[in-house]
Amino acid sequence: MSEPLKGIVICHAGLAAALVEAVERITGETGGLVPLSNKGASTESLCADVAAAVGEGPTVVFVDMPGSSCLHASLMELRARTDVAVVAGVNLPMLLDFVFNRELSPGAAAERAVNAASRSITTVSL
């Protein structure tokens, strides 16, 4: 069996760490997600942080929103990688889905996670 996917969560301020902690508390799954903050980072230093966090091997990178420095740094650093998928608009249901599907390819896991996230966004009648 191949090595399970890594997930890197990159967000503003302390959001990534909070999301990863929430996933661990809900699922009990640890080690599958690594949080990274852009706080105080320049584009160059964030690119270096992204490279260090992703390392080698198949990975899905989750960033908080399109148009953010988190996405820019990820794409700048990882655009040549064929074993990495990048998802923008991370939310908790997306990460909950991901940690239970780390045996998939990066592209397949990313697509599943996006679908899970989309399904979770809904209005609720009172």
Place this chain on the structure above:
Amino acid sequence: MSIVLTRVDDRLIHGQVVIGWVQALRVKRIILIDDEVRANAWERELYSLGVPPNLEVEFLSVDEAASAVEAWHQDDVRTLLLVGDVDTVVRLCDRTQLITKVNVGGLHEGDGRSQRLKFVYVSDEEATQLRQLGERGVKVTAQDVPTAKKASLDDWL
């Protein structure tokens, strides 16, 4: 006058700009002024990601921007000029007298730079360039987000 902000921010288009400043100043157009980005289609595409559909974005070189400043100044579209470094904003101000205020919004740690504010690191050369801009009548202030207090040049250089 429809140039509502001229900002120096080495992250260029990012959250503070497209969310914070665009909302606060009701910006309808961002002009990203950077010779390297202007010449690189992939970087232009990258910086276009996440720009809301109701917000126009253009990528120009310093020379192209200097030629267009008067038109932006006179038209009705609320416009934010965005540059990534001190040298670029100085070159822009060298070419037009219509930039009268500059917002330093984010310059991060780098070679030869020292910290002046939480979100501003500049080298001695950049500090001199900014002081010279001020002496030429350009009001240079530092402010990362719209709700923060502006810091005048004398407060941090």
